Amino acid sequence: MARIVAGVATSHIPAVGAAWDNRKTAEPYWRPVFEGFERSKEWIAKLKPDVCIVAYNDHMSAFSLEIVPTFAVGCAAEFPIADEGWGPRKVPPVKGHPELASHIVQSVILDEFDLTIVNKMEVDHGLTVPLNLVFGSPKQWPCPVIPLAVNVVQYPPPTGKRCFDLGRAIRKAVASYPDDLRVVVFGTGGMSHQISGPRAGLINEKFDKSFLDRLTKDPKGLAAMPHIEYMREAGAEGVELVMWHVMRGALDDRVKEVYRFYTVPASNTAVGHIILENDAKPARKAAPKKAKAKKPTRKAA
Ligand SMILES: [Fe+2]
Numbered sequence: 001m002a003r004i005v006a007g008v009a010t011s012h013i014p015a016v017g018a019a020w021d022n023r024k025t026a027e028p029y030w031r032p033v034f035e036g037f038e039r040s041k042e043w044i045a046k047l048k049p050d051v052c053i054v055a056y057n058d059h060m061s062a063f064s065l066e067i068v069p070t071f072a073v074g075c076a077a078e079f080p081i082a083d084e085g086w087g088p089r090k091v092p093p094v095k096g097h098p099e100l101a102s103h104i105v106q107s108v109i110l111d112e113f114d115l116t117i118v119n120k121m122e123v124d125h126g127l128t129v130p131l132n133l134v135f136g137s138p139k140q141w142p143c144p145v146i147p148l149a150v151n152v153v154q155y156p157p158p159t160g161k162r163c164f165d166l167g168r169a170i171r172k173a174v175a176s177y178p179d180d181l182r183v184v185v186f187g188t189g190g191m192s193h194q195i196s197g198p199r200a201g202l203i204n205e206k207f208d209k210s211f212l213d214r215l216t217k218d219p220k221g222l223a224a225m226p227h228i229e230y231m232r233e234a235g236a237e238g239v240e241l242v243m244w245h246v247m248r249g250a251l252d253d254r255v256k257e258v259y260r261f262y263t264v265p266a267s268n269t270a271v272g273h274i275i276l277e278n279d280a281k282p283a284r285k286a287a288p289k290k291a292k293a294k295k296p297t298r299k300a301a
Helices: 012-021 031-035 037-045 100-111 123-133 159-175 205-216 220-224 227-234 238-248
Strands: 003-010 051-057 071-074 114-120 144-148 182-189 253-266 269-278
Touching: 003 037, 003 123, 003 238, 012 220, 031 071, 031 253, 037 123, 037 182, 037 253, 051 123, 051 238, 071 100, 071 123, 071 205, 071 220, 100 144, 100 159, 114 144, 123 144, 123 182, 123 238, 144 238, 159 182, 159 238, 182 238, 205 227, 205 238, 205 253, 205 269, 220 238, 238 269
Parallel strands: 003 182, 051 144, 051 182, 071 114
Antiparallel strands: 003 269, 071 144, 253 269
């Protein structure tokens, strides 16, 4: 049986991809960002997942404003790298897992959660930057990847709760797949940032750190946060954080925080990253209360 073993959340900043591609990772500005992912690379190299499911948003690369699917699952065998204006990034094409992707689509849709099936799609920095951050730059990505594109570009994006519930439905789907696969789910985007307007450059460290705390300890309460709160506290583009709830919903209620990293700035955003593993240990049961010893009763004389 397949199972989801861990979740990874990370920003997917395009400038991080550009720093990577132009060999600037050791420059003083970028070094703190890339050093923050060294432990993550070691962690995933040991874990060796069989498949990754990556919730990200397409930045008008595969789709356009003509068609904006809310949730689109890539079921192809391969996803070419999109040209985002400077030519496609020189990273390996992403190999899919059509069998598991189709199984997820069937299970989730029959579970009354409608998805868009995509059999041909290019993928952009929203997906490739997180892969670089945790896998480095191998000649081939070490495992197949199922892209899950979430609309956070045109209003209205899905709510955090809807994303969380989708994660739950994906978890159920993976658990009913017959092959023995260990799956890691990614939520990408965020953290606080605003690209344009009077509040461009907004960073809210307090909000970001609270979001990271609650992702582990209060995931359902966090997923109930309305869009306006993201806009107010994390900036217009901070709403990308709803995609992190797909990852969290796919995990158990109880998780172990393996690693966390946060740094500012990178481009004009806060970089946030967290790794969570399902905590398989059963909850500790309260020890049974000892029966009070009965006081010996004095026999009536
Ligand atoms: Fe983005």
